[in-house]
Structures are given as C-alpha cells and as structure tokens.
Amino acid sequence: MADSEHSSSDETSVDFKEETSKESELEFSEDEETLIIRMFNIVGERWSLIAGRIPGRTAEEIEEYWNTRYSTSE
Structure with a gap:
C-alpha cells in the first residue's frame, strides 16, 4: 500500500514540475x-498576427x- 501512495506522490511532483516549466x-x-x-487592442485575438x-x-x-x-473567466 505504501508503494501506491508513493507513486501518486511522484506523479504530483512531475505535474508540478511541468506546470512550473510551462510558466x-x-x-x-x-x-x-x-x-x-497594444496589438490585442487593434486586432483582437488574432494571435498569429501578434506573433x-x-x-x-x-x-x-x-x-x-x-x-x-x-483571462476574464474568474
């Protein structure tokens, strides 16, 4: 049982590392x-133009x- 708890803990730390690297x-x-x-105010969500x-x-x-x-989804 300790092994299964340990593996889920490892997965959590991997997920956290991935999120941190993305940030x-x-x-x-x-x-x-x-x-x-400035570009967003002009062209909106046309990300390729901004890029x-x-x-x-x-x-x-x-x-x-x-x-x-x-994002205003809060």
Missing part, C-alpha cells in the same frame, strides 16, 4: 507584453500567455 517558458519581457496588449511582430514567439505561446495573464 517559466511564458515569461515575456515588458516590451513584449506592451506590444501584445508575427514578436520574433521567436509562436501564436500558441502568446495566446496561452494572454489567457493566463488577462
């Missing part, structure tokens, strides 16, 4: 954040960043 991947500079906000203005960023990264940071 660190979504670190944007202040300039990038400002540009995302085209930020070298090295994908539309998915920007959308995920926006949804984690500015």
